[in-house]
Every structure is written in C-alpha cells, then in structure tokens.
Amino acid sequence: MEYFDTRDYDLAGRIGKLRTKHGIIETPYLFPVIDPIRQQPPLETIRSLGFNGIITNAYLFYRRNKGLPKKIHDSLKWNNTIMTDSGGYQVLIYGDVEVDNKTIVEYEKEIGTDIAVILDIPTGTKMSWEEARQALFETNKRAVEALPYIMDSDQLWVFPVQGSPYKDLLLISTSTAWRLPYHINAFGSPTVLLEKYEYDKILDLVGFARLHLPPHKPLHVFGVGHPMIIPFLVALGGDLFDSASYILYARDNRYMTETGTKKLEELHYLPCNCPVCSKYTVKELLEMPRKKRVEYLALHNLYMLRKEINNVKQAIKEGRLWEYLEYKSKSHPTLRKAFEIVKRYTRYLEKYNPETKGTTHALLLIDKDSHHNPRLIRIKRKVYGMLSNKKPENILLIPAYKKPYNQQIEYIEAKRRYPEYTILFYHPYLGVFPPQLANTYPYFQHEVGIIDEEVITKASTEILQVINKLRPRKIIIIQPVEEKYYLLTHKIIKWLRTKTTYTLDVLSFQT
Amino acid sequence: MEYFDTRDYDLAGRIGKLRTKHGIIETPYLFPVIDPIRQQPPLETIRSLGFNGIITNAYLFYRRNKGLPKKIHDSLKWNNTIMTDSGGYQVLIYGDVEVDNKTIVEYEKEIGTDIAVILDIPTGTKMSWEEARQALFETNKRAVEALPYIMDSDQLWVFPVQGSPYKDLLLISTSTAWRLPYHINAFGSPTVLLEKYEYDKILDLVGFARLHLPPHKPLHVFGVGHPMIIPFLVALGGDLFDSASYILYARDNRYMTETGTKKLEELHYLPCNCPVCSKYTVKELLEMPRKKRVEYLALHNLYMLRKEINNVKQAIKEGRLWEYLEYKSKSHPTLRKAFEIVKRYTRYLEKYNPETKGTTHALLLIDKDSHHNPRLIRIKRKVYGMLSNKKPENILLIPAYKKPYNQQIEYIEAKRRYPEYTILFYHPYLGVFPPQLANTYPYFQHEVGIIDEEVITKASTEILQVINKLRPRKIIIIQPVEEKYYLLTHKIIKWLRTKTTYTLDVLSFQT
Structure with missing residues (x-):
C-alpha cells in the first residue's frame, strides 16, 4: 500500500x-x-x-x-x-x-x-x-x-x-x-x-x-x-x-x-x-x-x-x-x-508484537498485571516451547535473584557439582529459563517491582506447569538466600512434593 | 507557630x-x-x-x-x-x-x-x-x-x-x-x-x-x-x-x-x-x-x-x-x-486526614489498592463504630449497585415489607453502610473500577466481620440483579451459612 x-x-x-x-x-x-x-x-x-x-x-x-x-x-x-x-x-x-x-x-x-x-x-x-x-x-x-x-x-x-x-x-x-x-x-x-x-x-x-x-x-x-x-x-x-x-x-x-x-x-x-x-x-x-x-x-x-x-x-x-x-x-x-x-x-495484540526491537528498553515488571504483558508472554512461550523439545531428564532449579543471573554463586557451584543436571532458573515474573539466556533480552533487561502473594501464586503455577511438562526424573531445587524469594520457593517445593514421578532434593548453598 | x-x-x-x-x-x-x-x-x-x-x-x-x-x-x-x-x-x-x-x-x-x-x-x-x-x-x-x-x-x-x-x-x-x-x-x-x-x-x-x-x-x-x-x-x-x-x-x-x-x-x-x-x-x-x-x-x-x-x-x-x-x-x-x-x-497517615473537606471530589475506587485508601478506612471505621453501638437485632442486607443507593427498588420494597428490620447496604469497596448515608460523602461521591476476585475477597471478609460484630438474630440478604455483584453476594451467603447464631433468609426481588 x-x-x-x-x-x-x-x-x-x-x-x-x-x-x-x-x-x-x-x-x-x-x-x-x-x-x-x-x-x-x-x-x-x-x-x-x-x-x-x-x-x-x-x-x-x-x-x-x-x-x-x-x-x-x-x-x-x-x-x-x-x-x-x-x-x-x-x-x-x-x-x-x-x-x-x-x-x-x-x-x-x-x-x-x-x-x-x-x-x-x-x-x-x-x-x-x-x-x-x-x-x-x-x-x-x-x-x-x-x-x-x-x-x-x-x-x-x-x-x-x-x-x-x-x-x-x-x-x-x-x-x-x-x-x-x-x-x-x-x-x-x-x-x-x-x-x-x-x-x-x-x-x-x-x-x-x-x-x-x-x-x-x-x-x-x-x-x-x-x-x-x-x-x-x-x-x-x-x-x-x-x-x-x-x-x-x-x-x-x-x-x-x-x-x-x-x-x-x-x-x-x-x-x-x-x-x-x-x-x-x-x-x-x-x-x-x-x-x-x-x-x-x-x-x-x-x-x-x-x-x-x-x-x-x-x-x-x-x-x-x-x-x-x-x-x-x-x-x-x-x-x-x-x-x-x-x-x-x-x-x-501479541501477534502484532515484532520479535525484536532495535532498542531493548528494560521490561518493567511492576506487579501482577505485568504478567499479562504480551511481550513477556510471547518470549516465554518461545522459551517454554524450546525447553519442552529438549525434555531434560535431570533438572536443577535455581532462584534468579541477582543480575546477571548466570553470575550467581549458586549457578557457578551447581554447574561444577552437578554436571549431569540441566540447570534452569526460576523467577517471579520471568518464569523458567535456561542460563544461556541470562544475558539476553529481557532476562537481563528488566526491573522488578513487588513480589506479593498474587505475583507468587501466578508465578508458581506457571513454573510448576513448565516443570510438569518436562517430565523430569530427578529434580534438585536450590533454596534462595534472598528473603523475598522464600515464599515462592516454599510454594514450589510444597507442590513438587505432591508428585512422585521424580526424586526431589532441596539444597542450600552457603554464599 | x-x-x-x-x-x-x-x-x-x-x-x-x-x-x-x-x-x-x-x-x-x-x-x-x-x-x-x-x-x-x-x-x-x-x-x-x-x-x-x-x-x-x-x-x-x-x-x-x-x-x-x-x-x-x-x-x-x-x-x-x-x-x-x-x-x-x-x-x-x-x-x-x-x-x-x-x-x-x-x-x-x-x-x-x-x-x-x-x-x-x-x-x-x-x-x-x-x-x-x-x-x-x-x-x-x-x-x-x-x-x-x-x-x-x-x-x-x-x-x-x-x-x-x-x-x-x-x-x-x-x-x-x-x-x-x-x-x-x-x-x-x-x-x-x-x-x-x-x-x-x-x-x-x-x-x-x-x-x-x-x-x-x-x-x-x-x-x-x-x-x-x-x-x-x-x-x-x-x-x-x-x-x-x-x-x-x-x-x-x-x-x-x-x-x-x-x-x-x-x-x-x-x-x-x-x-x-x-x-x-x-x-x-x-x-x-x-x-x-x-x-x-x-x-x-x-x-x-x-x-x-x-x-x-x-x-x-x-x-x-x-x-x-x-x-x-x-x-x-x-x-x-x-x-x-x-x-x-x-x-x-490517616491521623492527618481532616474529617471533612470543603470540596468532596468523588473517591476513585480503582482496584484492590483502593481498599487501603486512608480516607476510606477512616470513614468506614467511624461508620462501623456507630453500627456496633446500635447492635440491631434483625438486619436486612442489600447490595448497593446503583447510585443513589437509597433509590434502589430493593431498598424501597424492603423498607415497606420488613419494617422490623434494620436495612444495611453492602458494597465491594464501601463495605457496610446504613441507607441514611447513601447521599453523603463518599457513599454518593465515588466511582468504581474493577470488581475482581481480590476486591471481592477483601470486601467479603470485611463485610462478614462487621456483620459478626453486630451479633444479629435474624438476617435477610437480597440477591443482586446486577451480574457483577453475584460473586460477592454468593461469597457472603456461603460464609453466613456456616454460622448458626442467627436465622438466614435469601430473597430475590423482581425489578
């Protein structure tokens, strides 16, 4: 035209x-x-x-x-x-x-x-x-x-x-x-x-x-x-x-x-x-x-x-x-x-969102409404599709609390100690993602607002769904050192314990 | 000074x-x-x-x-x-x-x-x-x-x-x-x-x-x-x-x-x-x-x-x-x-809120955050104090869905049919209030945003608390004609049914 x-x-x-x-x-x-x-x-x-x-x-x-x-x-x-x-x-x-x-x-x-x-x-x-x-x-x-x-x-x-x-x-x-x-x-x-x-x-x-x-x-x-x-x-x-x-x-x-x-x-x-x-x-x-x-x-x-x-x-x-x-x-x-x-x-609306933008301004993750951000949804859908194609047998879950997430001590330690595990991060807004994405948009470019009950409920439901779809045989989850992530991790662990199709280990790293 | x-x-x-x-x-x-x-x-x-x-x-x-x-x-x-x-x-x-x-x-x-x-x-x-x-x-x-x-x-x-x-x-x-x-x-x-x-x-x-x-x-x-x-x-x-x-x-x-x-x-x-x-x-x-x-x-x-x-x-x-x-x-x-x-x-902060303002602009009740508005809290506390002093024996609850609330057909009918009952309105943001206040600030001057699950949870908890404090012997609750109030009323009725210290009647008026 x-x-x-x-x-x-x-x-x-x-x-x-x-x-x-x-x-x-x-x-x-x-x-x-x-x-x-x-x-x-x-x-x-x-x-x-x-x-x-x-x-x-x-x-x-x-x-x-x-x-x-x-x-x-x-x-x-x-x-x-x-x-x-x-x-x-x-x-x-x-x-x-x-x-x-x-x-x-x-x-x-x-x-x-x-x-x-x-x-x-x-x-x-x-x-x-x-x-x-x-x-x-x-x-x-x-x-x-x-x-x-x-x-x-x-x-x-x-x-x-x-x-x-x-x-x-x-x-x-x-x-x-x-x-x-x-x-x-x-x-x-x-x-x-x-x-x-x-x-x-x-x-x-x-x-x-x-x-x-x-x-x-x-x-x-x-x-x-x-x-x-x-x-x-x-x-x-x-x-x-x-x-x-x-x-x-x-x-x-x-x-x-x-x-x-x-x-x-x-x-x-x-x-x-x-x-x-x-x-x-x-x-x-x-x-x-x-x-x-x-x-x-x-x-x-x-x-x-x-x-x-x-x-x-x-x-x-x-x-x-x-x-x-x-x-x-x-x-x-x-x-x-x-x-x-x-x-x-x-x-x-999501359909109209272009895949990439020249400028990648930080995604503003303010409160539960931000879970509906079409840009976030689209990116996560892609990542989850990718993950479920791989279907890793053993997964190790690390709370993503400090950017860049792949510099967190838990990640560095886990990679050394558990080479047979596929490491995945979990986050109250970003859901589940592999460490390889930690430096890409928006996994590095975002800012987090409040992490209240509603955000945690929405996030934990999503994280559990992703994990269930992967059908792992072994799961290790790392306890966060960050206070504000306790509730989210607690909720995930509680739900993970209700299933018996995998073994579950909960670890804490001293940092 | x-x-x-x-x-x-x-x-x-x-x-x-x-x-x-x-x-x-x-x-x-x-x-x-x-x-x-x-x-x-x-x-x-x-x-x-x-x-x-x-x-x-x-x-x-x-x-x-x-x-x-x-x-x-x-x-x-x-x-x-x-x-x-x-x-x-x-x-x-x-x-x-x-x-x-x-x-x-x-x-x-x-x-x-x-x-x-x-x-x-x-x-x-x-x-x-x-x-x-x-x-x-x-x-x-x-x-x-x-x-x-x-x-x-x-x-x-x-x-x-x-x-x-x-x-x-x-x-x-x-x-x-x-x-x-x-x-x-x-x-x-x-x-x-x-x-x-x-x-x-x-x-x-x-x-x-x-x-x-x-x-x-x-x-x-x-x-x-x-x-x-x-x-x-x-x-x-x-x-x-x-x-x-x-x-x-x-x-x-x-x-x-x-x-x-x-x-x-x-x-x-x-x-x-x-x-x-x-x-x-x-x-x-x-x-x-x-x-x-x-x-x-x-x-x-x-x-x-x-x-x-x-x-x-x-x-x-x-x-x-x-x-x-x-x-x-x-x-x-x-x-x-x-x-x-x-x-x-x-x-x-509430302490600093003066009782009245020369201008009474409509209270903006947007979403669950608005429940924390100190002005609203202060007014409600006063009304609840007043109500619990009276301790009416028989109360009749009407959903307040159309301003002015004391012009609602349910109110006019209820007043005629149940003169021995004390009529109270309930509302997803304004809580419980008597018809006498329906034309005063903010019970007339307000605008309502969304009525979602969180708003309803918060409101129904509060409404139930107020009712329990009144210790009535008989309760009548009117079903709303407004679709958006169904959930709130449903929740209130469900909870009211768990107690046996009063009789409960649920009525619907044809309008």
Missing part, C-alpha cells in the same frame, strides 16, 4: 505515514475539528502546535457556500491536509433532504478535500438492533453507489463501519470493508457511550472491529478526543482520531488533564507545563475576558492532546505501550475497566 | 506558608540549587518559572569572597528567599579545616541568608553504625554550640537530622529535634540510596523520621529532586526539597519525564508540553550548541519539577493524594515498591 506505510509496532498500535495530496500525516494522529465559519483558536496557531491536518464538515461548507464548489484549501487558507466529514449528523438534525450521498460525495471531490467521508447514517443516538441493521445496509449501499464517483479521485476515501454496538452487525460491516476499495475504515463511537465515559465498551467495540478489518488500512475512530482514552485506542489499533473536544470543553471552562477533565474553577494550581499554563495562573485565566479564556483553554487542551499523542508514539518506539497502559489504567476507575478489555485482547 | 502556617492537609502532606525575611514560600516547595559563580540558566529565568526561593552553598560563597561577609541577596541579585546549605560536604572534600561550624554559622548570619543550615557531618557516603553515631553526636553538639549565635537572629535555622540509615540513631536525633529551638528539621538522604533509585528505603527512613519529629515544624529533605519521588515524600510529610538535578541532568543530556529519566538521544518525540518542548524537536535540541542545549534541558527539567509540585498541591486540595500515589506507583517498579512503604504508614 503506497498511501499508508507503517514502521514501528507495539501491541496493535503502530506509527505510520499517511500520504495525502497535501502532505504526510504521521499516525497515530488526531485531527482537530475546525469550524469553517467561526474558528477559534486561529488555524495558524493550531499549525504552530504541530498539527498538520484538520477536519471540517463538508455539509456545513456546502451550506455556507450555497453549494458552490469553492476550493477548500484556499477558502480556509490551509495548505496542509484537510479531511472532511460528510455531515450525516447535521443532515439528520436540520432535516435537509435535498443533500444526498451523491451530492456530498461529488461536492467533496470538487472542493478538493484530501480525505473524504461518504454520507453515512449517524449513530449518534442509541439505536435498536433493527435500526442499526438498516443504517448498516443503507451505508453499504451508499458506499457502493459512491464508487463510480471516487474511483478516479486522487483523494483518500473513508468507509464508515456501521453496526455498533451490535457485534453481529459489526461483523457484516467489517466484511464489506474487505471487499470495497476504500482507503481508510472509520469507526463511529456511539456518543452515548462517550458521554457516559464508558470507555470499556467503546474499546471492546473498537477492538472487535479492528480484529475483523483489513489490518493494512488505517482505522479512524470518530469523535474521540480525550487524552485518557487515546493510548488505549491506539493499543487496539486506532490510527486516526478527530475531535472538537478541545474547543467544546474550553467553551464550558473545562480543562483537560492527563487523568481527566476539571472545571477551571475547581483548580487551585495548573497541573500542566504548556505555554498557556506556564504563563497564567488559574485566577488570571478566570478573570480574563471570556473570549480570550476560551481561546487559551482550547490551546491548553490541544497541547494536552499533542502531548498524549507524543507519549504514545514514544512508548511505541520503546516497545513499552503495555507498560504505559498499565500506568494510565491506574489514573481512573473507568480506565482500570478499559485496561481489562485490552487484557482480553492480549492474544490478538 | 507564626513562621509556618499549614492550611490544607492530605495523608501526611500539607500545603503551608513559610514566612522568610524575603517573602513567603508556599510548601511543598523545591529550592533549585544555584551555583553562585557559574549559574545556568540565569536566575531571572528561574524566577519567571515561578520559583521564588533558591538554595546555594554558604561555604562556596565564603571561599569565593575570601571570607568577606557580602550581602548574599545583593551579590546574587535575588530579592526573594535564599536558603544556604552549610557546605559540610565540600569541607570534607577540600579538607578545609579552618572553616568550622561557628565560622559558617556566623558567616550565614552576616551575609543575611533567609534560611540557614549549621555545619553538619556529611552523610553522603555509606557510614557504619559507629560512624553514623559519631556524626550524630557531633552534629547535636554543633547544634547546641550554634544556639547562642542564632537565638537573636531573624533568620530561619535548620537542624539536620542524623543517624540514617540506622533507625535507632534516627530516634536519638529526632528526640533532640524536639528539644532544640530550630525552625526547620532536615533529613539528609544517603546519596547511595538515591543513586540506586532505592526510593522505598528512602521513604521508609523519611516516614520514620517524620513520625518522630515535631509535626508543626517543616521537614526539609535534602538532595531529592526527581518528579518521580516527590509526591511520595510529600505524602509522608516532606515540605521542602532542594536539588541540583535539573542542571546536573541537563549537562549529561538527561531529560526528566513524569515517569523517569531519558537520555535525549533515546527520545524520538518529546513527551512534554513545556515551552521548550513545544518549540523544539529532539533533533533540533541535539543539533544546537551544547551550552544552549544544556540551558534548554535544565529549563525543561525545572518545568517538570514545577508541574509535579503543582500536581501534588492540586491533589492535596482535592483530597486525592492517595489516588495520585496509586497512579504514580504504576509508572515504574521502584515506585510500586515505594507505594508499599506508604501503605505501611497508612495508620499514621
């Missing part, structure tokens, strides 16, 4: 380049929604923040120009990428029956937008299954109807995936998406879920859609513009977003933070570094004329969105998107629930 | 006003360490970021001026607060035996510093218990020796708490602190722990010291200047900090983030909003002349520190410092361990 190149991957997230007639958009990207009539803050300011693509409403542009096909880049004085939404929602509200799909599609072609959406059926309100089914089939019909108009276009065209929140309908829509030659698939979140901050439900639907959509095409998620949810959507495969939240929030004195939204009046201190918050205090912002305050708050909100996108991209580059989500999930109950959804998609 | 007023409290953290000769410092506060000879970035810039107090080294100032007592505010051209460290460390390094405690104390008086430290024994390197004991007694001797010089001073004087990392010695030092009329107590972190990022050990020592120090006097923690650790230190009662890290890191191309430190070369995107990071890219920063880059990185680091302090203060104002620590603890294994230390001090 020439118009969309992806380079860096983590979970189902990726950094990509989307080529448009007016320049390249680096994804993940959020298009600020622009009002073609009364835009605030000015486009020049938005560009100076680093946003090189905007989205506006083709229908409003059409009405404003009474259907005259003015070139949209000239009209808005914006020489970078412009995406236009079709305005299905507005059509519904204003009941303008004369503007149909063909009209809007042709108009979007004529005004020269870079990324265009066909006229879909708005999913803004809660639909019954039957209504959603009808919206889906009508949208599919329109998508086919638009094909003759758009086949010769040099624009990128967007197919709106329909059927949400009904997964059976989503499945029909996603299979249509495979057959139609649109460039971008778009998911419209039911706004009712967004308003209620039911991020877990949105994520479940987006994850489901992504799973069934062509992975090489970008996925746009409509109308999601809060720093809280963006990293989770990216992790499940969202590439493009758009939102008017920066200005809508600002008009209502709402101030985005990393972990939520505050009313400006609630704040005593500005928990932000952006040029606005570095220059003004809460009091000064509250006392300035409304128009100015709205502009500054909108700017702050855009800075927050920009930072969140940067954070996510940096996390993808480092291969630490999972760790980033673990962190974010603890900022609010709704994100903690959202994280459980991401966990549920772990197996699917 | 006139020189230090505290107004807002959360955990053992507080927002206070420290009055100095050159203005008021709002605590928690971090004093940037200033080099009197080659300061970068310029003091004017540091002030423009909102820092109104700096710290510098009295000994270096003494050497530079060959012992001449120049007025330090004039010399540095800084009209706000100046704190001077005594330079004990430098004395050790340069072996300058002629500068003794009396000399430095008199000099600090003469140059007119606002906050002054006596010449303590550096704890920079790892000391044996005997060495630490000697340092402690020598420092105590000097603190007494300095008294005649400082009693008539209008400056604030700092008593360095010694003995770390030995708690028995710390205890001796903290009891001296109660007897001596110093204004501020200061804790010197063993740098060896800081270098190894062993934040849990530092926190344990600071928590221990704070517990035994006069609570009405501010506590300064020397040499800790990373956004990661500051919120945890504030939660355990740290008021003042100082650090040169912003510039030391910058000289080494190290870039502070909310969750750690990066080498600038490692970054692909700048995960920050500050005026520096909003203006430049990684590439531009790397390509500019070194001196300029160091200045910009130092500025960025100062912006990060400023933001962290603001975040902490806003969290204290909202009464959400615990939630903030829960969040931060998931950013790195070392902070996850640090959080366990804070948990250990919960009972002590």
Whole structure:
C-alpha cells in the first residue's frame, strides 16, 4: 500500500505515514475539528502546535457556500491536509433532504478535500438492533453507489463501519470493508457511550472491529478526543482520531488533564507545563475576558492532546505501550475497566508484537498485571516451547535473584557439582529459563517491582506447569538466600512434593 | 507557630506558608540549587518559572569572597528567599579545616541568608553504625554550640537530622529535634540510596523520621529532586526539597519525564508540553550548541519539577493524594515498591486526614489498592463504630449497585415489607453502610473500577466481620440483579451459612 506505510509496532498500535495530496500525516494522529465559519483558536496557531491536518464538515461548507464548489484549501487558507466529514449528523438534525450521498460525495471531490467521508447514517443516538441493521445496509449501499464517483479521485476515501454496538452487525460491516476499495475504515463511537465515559465498551467495540478489518488500512475512530482514552485506542489499533473536544470543553471552562477533565474553577494550581499554563495562573485565566479564556483553554487542551499523542508514539518506539497502559489504567476507575478489555485482547495484540526491537528498553515488571504483558508472554512461550523439545531428564532449579543471573554463586557451584543436571532458573515474573539466556533480552533487561502473594501464586503455577511438562526424573531445587524469594520457593517445593514421578532434593548453598 | 502556617492537609502532606525575611514560600516547595559563580540558566529565568526561593552553598560563597561577609541577596541579585546549605560536604572534600561550624554559622548570619543550615557531618557516603553515631553526636553538639549565635537572629535555622540509615540513631536525633529551638528539621538522604533509585528505603527512613519529629515544624529533605519521588515524600510529610538535578541532568543530556529519566538521544518525540518542548524537536535540541542545549534541558527539567509540585498541591486540595500515589506507583517498579512503604504508614497517615473537606471530589475506587485508601478506612471505621453501638437485632442486607443507593427498588420494597428490620447496604469497596448515608460523602461521591476476585475477597471478609460484630438474630440478604455483584453476594451467603447464631433468609426481588 503506497498511501499508508507503517514502521514501528507495539501491541496493535503502530506509527505510520499517511500520504495525502497535501502532505504526510504521521499516525497515530488526531485531527482537530475546525469550524469553517467561526474558528477559534486561529488555524495558524493550531499549525504552530504541530498539527498538520484538520477536519471540517463538508455539509456545513456546502451550506455556507450555497453549494458552490469553492476550493477548500484556499477558502480556509490551509495548505496542509484537510479531511472532511460528510455531515450525516447535521443532515439528520436540520432535516435537509435535498443533500444526498451523491451530492456530498461529488461536492467533496470538487472542493478538493484530501480525505473524504461518504454520507453515512449517524449513530449518534442509541439505536435498536433493527435500526442499526438498516443504517448498516443503507451505508453499504451508499458506499457502493459512491464508487463510480471516487474511483478516479486522487483523494483518500473513508468507509464508515456501521453496526455498533451490535457485534453481529459489526461483523457484516467489517466484511464489506474487505471487499470495497476504500482507503481508510472509520469507526463511529456511539456518543452515548462517550458521554457516559464508558470507555470499556467503546474499546471492546473498537477492538472487535479492528480484529475483523483489513489490518493494512488505517482505522479512524470518530469523535474521540480525550487524552485518557487515546493510548488505549491506539493499543487496539486506532490510527486516526478527530475531535472538537478541545474547543467544546474550553467553551464550558473545562480543562483537560492527563487523568481527566476539571472545571477551571475547581483548580487551585495548573497541573500542566504548556505555554498557556506556564504563563497564567488559574485566577488570571478566570478573570480574563471570556473570549480570550476560551481561546487559551482550547490551546491548553490541544497541547494536552499533542502531548498524549507524543507519549504514545514514544512508548511505541520503546516497545513499552503495555507498560504505559498499565500506568494510565491506574489514573481512573473507568480506565482500570478499559485496561481489562485490552487484557482480553492480549492474544490478538501479541501477534502484532515484532520479535525484536532495535532498542531493548528494560521490561518493567511492576506487579501482577505485568504478567499479562504480551511481550513477556510471547518470549516465554518461545522459551517454554524450546525447553519442552529438549525434555531434560535431570533438572536443577535455581532462584534468579541477582543480575546477571548466570553470575550467581549458586549457578557457578551447581554447574561444577552437578554436571549431569540441566540447570534452569526460576523467577517471579520471568518464569523458567535456561542460563544461556541470562544475558539476553529481557532476562537481563528488566526491573522488578513487588513480589506479593498474587505475583507468587501466578508465578508458581506457571513454573510448576513448565516443570510438569518436562517430565523430569530427578529434580534438585536450590533454596534462595534472598528473603523475598522464600515464599515462592516454599510454594514450589510444597507442590513438587505432591508428585512422585521424580526424586526431589532441596539444597542450600552457603554464599 | 507564626513562621509556618499549614492550611490544607492530605495523608501526611500539607500545603503551608513559610514566612522568610524575603517573602513567603508556599510548601511543598523545591529550592533549585544555584551555583553562585557559574549559574545556568540565569536566575531571572528561574524566577519567571515561578520559583521564588533558591538554595546555594554558604561555604562556596565564603571561599569565593575570601571570607568577606557580602550581602548574599545583593551579590546574587535575588530579592526573594535564599536558603544556604552549610557546605559540610565540600569541607570534607577540600579538607578545609579552618572553616568550622561557628565560622559558617556566623558567616550565614552576616551575609543575611533567609534560611540557614549549621555545619553538619556529611552523610553522603555509606557510614557504619559507629560512624553514623559519631556524626550524630557531633552534629547535636554543633547544634547546641550554634544556639547562642542564632537565638537573636531573624533568620530561619535548620537542624539536620542524623543517624540514617540506622533507625535507632534516627530516634536519638529526632528526640533532640524536639528539644532544640530550630525552625526547620532536615533529613539528609544517603546519596547511595538515591543513586540506586532505592526510593522505598528512602521513604521508609523519611516516614520514620517524620513520625518522630515535631509535626508543626517543616521537614526539609535534602538532595531529592526527581518528579518521580516527590509526591511520595510529600505524602509522608516532606515540605521542602532542594536539588541540583535539573542542571546536573541537563549537562549529561538527561531529560526528566513524569515517569523517569531519558537520555535525549533515546527520545524520538518529546513527551512534554513545556515551552521548550513545544518549540523544539529532539533533533533540533541535539543539533544546537551544547551550552544552549544544556540551558534548554535544565529549563525543561525545572518545568517538570514545577508541574509535579503543582500536581501534588492540586491533589492535596482535592483530597486525592492517595489516588495520585496509586497512579504514580504504576509508572515504574521502584515506585510500586515505594507505594508499599506508604501503605505501611497508612495508620499514621490517616491521623492527618481532616474529617471533612470543603470540596468532596468523588473517591476513585480503582482496584484492590483502593481498599487501603486512608480516607476510606477512616470513614468506614467511624461508620462501623456507630453500627456496633446500635447492635440491631434483625438486619436486612442489600447490595448497593446503583447510585443513589437509597433509590434502589430493593431498598424501597424492603423498607415497606420488613419494617422490623434494620436495612444495611453492602458494597465491594464501601463495605457496610446504613441507607441514611447513601447521599453523603463518599457513599454518593465515588466511582468504581474493577470488581475482581481480590476486591471481592477483601470486601467479603470485611463485610462478614462487621456483620459478626453486630451479633444479629435474624438476617435477610437480597440477591443482586446486577451480574457483577453475584460473586460477592454468593461469597457472603456461603460464609453466613456456616454460622448458626442467627436465622438466614435469601430473597430475590423482581425489578
């Protein structure tokens, strides 16, 4: 695919380049929604923040120009990428029956937008299954109807995936998406879920859609513009977003933070570094004329969105998107629930994890949630597969407590004294691994947080499973000198003693 | 105490006003360490970021001026607060035996510093218990020796708490602190722990010291200047900090983030909003002349520190410092361990929680860690005390699943049908509570994250304990209609059935 190149991957997230007639958009990207009539803050300011693509409403542009096909880049004085939404929602509200799909599609072609959406059926309100089914089939019909108009276009065209929140309908829509030659698939979140901050439900639907959509095409998620949810959507495969939240929030004195939204009046201190918050205090912002305050708050909100996108991209580059989500999930109950959804998609996400990264940043093993890190799971599965191919008869288990583990005195001693044994390390997060891996990623590059009961329960279960699969005849296990490993070893020994298919010796080395 | 007023409290953290000769410092506060000879970035810039107090080294100032007592505010051209460290460390390094405690104390008086430290024994390197004991007694001797010089001073004087990392010695030092009329107590972190990022050990020592120090006097923690650790230190009662890290890191191309430190070369995107990071890219920063880059990185680091302090203060104002620590603890294994230390001090921290807050922000009940929230514990203890005073004979238990809980159909029905029963709600985080509280804080103002096995285990244990204490004769429990409450109710019923001191009825209401 020439118009969309992806380079860096983590979970189902990726950094990509989307080529448009007016320049390249680096994804993940959020298009600020622009009002073609009364835009605030000015486009020049938005560009100076680093946003090189905007989205506006083709229908409003059409009405404003009474259907005259003015070139949209000239009209808005914006020489970078412009995406236009079709305005299905507005059509519904204003009941303008004369503007149909063909009209809007042709108009979007004529005004020269870079990324265009066909006229879909708005999913803004809660639909019954039957209504959603009808919206889906009508949208599919329109998508086919638009094909003759758009086949010769040099624009990128967007197919709106329909059927949400009904997964059976989503499945029909996603299979249509495979057959139609649109460039971008778009998911419209039911706004009712967004308003209620039911991020877990949105994520479940987006994850489901992504799973069934062509992975090489970008996925746009409509109308999601809060720093809280963006990293989770990216992790499940969202590439493009758009939102008017920066200005809508600002008009209502709402101030985005990393972990939520505050009313400006609630704040005593500005928990932000952006040029606005570095220059003004809460009091000064509250006392300035409304128009100015709205502009500054909108700017702050855009800075927050920009930072969140940067954070996510940096996390993808480092291969630490999972760790980033673990962190974010603890900022609010709704994100903690959202994280459980991401966990549920772990197996699917894992597939997208590349085998190696240029940079191998230490794996952060924080607490029991870290056991679910897809990167760790994938590596362990490989190692366990390798081990069970070998099926060593005699194994000697050593607690891995001090890096590099193959420098531990227990290992050096054991190798000398028990040459007929295959030595394996065990670890509360890394499970079982051979000494040969002790200097490779992540067996050397990791940092360990807490080793509490839950971590030990999970780890010991896994370690026992691996050992059982090896069906050894003799086992020697070394007692740890490190206090924090007592419980884990104790649990393993207790369980090993319940079986009689092997001999078991427990040793302590003096160090 | 006139020189230090505290107004807002959360955990053992507080927002206070420290009055100095050159203005008021709002605590928690971090004093940037200033080099009197080659300061970068310029003091004017540091002030423009909102820092109104700096710290510098009295000994270096003494050497530079060959012992001449120049007025330090004039010399540095800084009209706000100046704190001077005594330079004990430098004395050790340069072996300058002629500068003794009396000399430095008199000099600090003469140059007119606002906050002054006596010449303590550096704890920079790892000391044996005997060495630490000697340092402690020598420092105590000097603190007494300095008294005649400082009693008539209008400056604030700092008593360095010694003995770390030995708690028995710390205890001796903290009891001296109660007897001596110093204004501020200061804790010197063993740098060896800081270098190894062993934040849990530092926190344990600071928590221990704070517990035994006069609570009405501010506590300064020397040499800790990373956004990661500051919120945890504030939660355990740290008021003042100082650090040169912003510039030391910058000289080494190290870039502070909310969750750690990066080498600038490692970054692909700048995960920050500050005026520096909003203006430049990684590439531009790397390509500019070194001196300029160091200045910009130092500025960025100062912006990060400023933001962290603001975040902490806003969290204290909202009464959400615990939630903030829960969040931060998931950013790195070392902070996850640090959080366990804070948990250990919960009972002590709880004391500092004021009964009511002007603003009652929703309690964020995220996962099992939230059960340890001192605010929640304190409120529940009060409610349970109240309940066990009443000892109702017949109790009727209703799952609280939809706010406001006293509008649930089960409650309305039960009240009508069973007037002879005392109705109590049960909840996976809020435990047991009477309907009368359903509209009060936090029984109305809270948000619930996940309800997993661990949350249920913890909650059911607590709920059973409360019920057992009431010694009822009859119990009715209502089955929930909400799926997510099945497991909790099931567990409670199972346990209730093991006892025979009461009759038990299980009911389901159709809604």
